[in-house]
Amino acid sequence: MRDRGVETRYARALMLAAREAGELDGVAESFVGVVAALGQNPALVAFLEGPQVAHDEKTALVRQLFTGRVEATLLHFLLLLIDKNRVQHVADIQREFAAMVEESQGLSRATVVTAVPLPEDLERDLAARLEKLTGRRLLLTKTVDPSVLGGVRVTMGDRVIDGTVRTNLDKLRAQLFRTNVR
Structure with missing residues (x-):
């Protein structure tokens, strides 16, 4: 290391x-x-x-x-x-x-991953909500990844907010496999 x-x-x-x-x-x-x-x-x-x-x-x-x-x-x-x-x-x-x-300038970086490019109005709304949540101005890096299927994943430092369809489907799949069906 x-x-x-x-x-x-x-x-x-x-x-x-x-x-x-x-x-x-x-x-x-x-x-x-x-x-x-x-x-x-x-x-x-x-x-x-x-x-x-x-x-x-x-x-x-x-x-x-x-x-x-x-x-x-x-x-x-x-x-x-x-x-x-x-x-x-x-x-x-x-x-x-x-x-x-x-x-020192009160800025933070955030990476936003979506399945398709966000329209400008949604991007501004997301940025405003994230800035309100963090209390800091944000520099957004936007990434398009079709594998997420839908929704948004935001990474800010070591914090991840994952509202993607892919993650929700994976959680549902895991829950179904854990459930004992008789």
Whole structure:
């Protein structure tokens, strides 16, 4: 099992530094772009993680690539990851950081699964009800899965509200098999 302590510590440090610099939203947006760029360039990641490459070469390349393109706070953070040999954790740190930013802004993520796309009015109604239930603003991710047959399944963190036809049929089937018929 992976220790998430590294990601949490570094994400928290970036959060505090970005907030103090007044760059929280910009850093959050730029960090997504940096991770996407690294994900699209495995050779760059190998270069930055490689022990055979001198530290000064790594920092020079990061400065060349990102100076003027990302906030100073994020640039310094990326250089810190190189200094501490933590580049391999950058994507996990970014995910943890994004979650912390959303939390600080009173946002939560929810995944909504339906058999067919929801009409806009039902989607707005569902979002409003979920926001009232949680007391938070929600960022909805919608997924269509015909196997649920009908209804809605909502996942928010470790909480699941499952009102799908598939789940109800499965419960009914299990109940029928448990019932002794004589």
